[in-house]
Amino acid sequence: MSTYDGKKIVITGGSSGIGLAAARLFADGGADVLITGRTRSTLDAALEQLGDKAVGVRSDAASLKAIKALAGTVRERFGALDALFVNAGVTASAPLEATTEEMYDELFAINTKGPYFTVQALAPLLREGSGVVLTTSVVNVLGLDALSVYSASKAALRSMTRTLARELLPRKVRVNAVSPGPIDSGILDRSSPPADVVEATKETYRSTIPMQRLGSSEEVAAAVAYLAFGATFSTGTEFPVDGGASQL
Numbered sequence: 309m310s311t312y313d314g315k316k317i318v319i320t321g322g323s324s325g326i327g328l329a330a331a332r333l334f335a336d337g338g339a340d341v342l343i344t345g346r347t348r349s350t351l352d353a354a355l356e357q358l359g360d361k362a363v364g365v366r367s368d369a370a371s372l373k374a375i376k377a378l379a380g381t382v383r384e385r386f387g388a389l390d391a392l393f394v395n396a397g398v399t400a401s402a403p404l405e406a407t408t409e410e411m412y413d414e415l416f417a418i419n420t421k422g423p424y425f426t427v428q429a430l431a432p433l434l435r436e437g438s439g440v441v442l443t444t445s446v447v448n449v450l451g452l453d454a455l456s457v458y459s460a461s462k463a464a465l466r467s468m469t470r471t472l473a474r475e476l477l478p479r480k481v482r483v484n485a486v487s488p489g490p491i492d493s494g495i496l497d498r499s500s501p502p503a504d505v506v507e508a509t510k511e512t513y514r515s516t517i518p519m520q521r522l523g524s525s526e527e528v529a530a531a532v533a534y535l536a537f538g539a540t541f542s543t544g545t546e547f548p549v550d551g552g553a554s555q556l
């Protein structure tokens with residue numbers, strides 16, 4: 309019998325990077341996995357890798373209507389859930405003077421509002437003993453240049469991890485966060501072209517992270533699996549996967 313045989317797991321933003329690595333880990337371990345993302349082609353490519361243990365649902369994490377529809381689909385397909393990985397997120401950077409209202413609203417809608425209402429909509433399906441994992445970021449506790457809004461959107465999510473953990477205690481559902489540092493998931497390449505800028509950013513990270521490298525999506529996925537299933541006496545916590553960036 310495999311580690312996750314019979315488990316039902318939803319992963320928002322499961323079509324690439326960290327979410328896809330987690331989906332692969334769980335599907336390889338025998339779980340039934342439902343992944344979301346906005347882009348059909350990315351979802352299809354992910355499903356091809358994941359095989360028949362996975363299904364993909366196109367769903368915008370910032371839309372309450374889509375979140376409610378997703379909850380209906382999950383109920384129909386899975387009935388109940390053993391783990392929920394609320395991971396969909398985007399990054400954007402701009403210095404204070406260049407930050408726009410549109411950028412602010414988009415970052416908070418996808419990174420903060422969406423996760424909150426995703427937990428609200430899917431909480432009734434979570435079995436006793438199940439685990440919710442939210443993806444925050446190392447920037448919660450750092451003051452990096454040009455990342456004021458992104459950092460704040462994730463800091464709010466870190467705070468919600470505590471209060472949602474408290475509120476779901478009576479249901480015996482644990483809520484924890486995984487906090488990645490710079491991870492070579494492709495998110496940087498997609499957010500800040502041109503390529504030489506991306507490479508320079510990665511080089512800066514390499515030279516400033518105590519472990520002198522970027523992390524991999526698989527390293528974050530391993531922590532997610534632990535928080536979702538192994539961390540049976542932990543709730544409200546945030547686990548850093550950041551090469552020491554937030555701690556040393």
Ligand SMILES: NC(=O)c1ccc[n+]([C@@H]2O[C@H](COP(=O)([O-])OP(=O)(O)OC[C@H]3O[C@@H](n4cnc5c(N)ncnc54)[C@H](OP(=O)(O)O)[C@@H]3O)[C@@H](O)[C@H]2O)c1
Nearest residue numbers: 321323324325326345346347368369396397490491493495
């Ligand atoms: N990589 C890092 O260095 C790093 C560090 C700290 C925290 N994080 C966080 O880790 C999480 C995953 O990031 P990643 O690095 O794996 O990035 P990624 O490869 O770009 O993956 C992001 C995933 O979220 C989905 N997504 C984005 N916006 C969405 C929306 N509105 N609705 C539904 N799905 C949406 C994407 O699919 P579509 O674009 O097709 O919708 C994709 O599946 C994010 O929350 C990010 O903020 C990443």
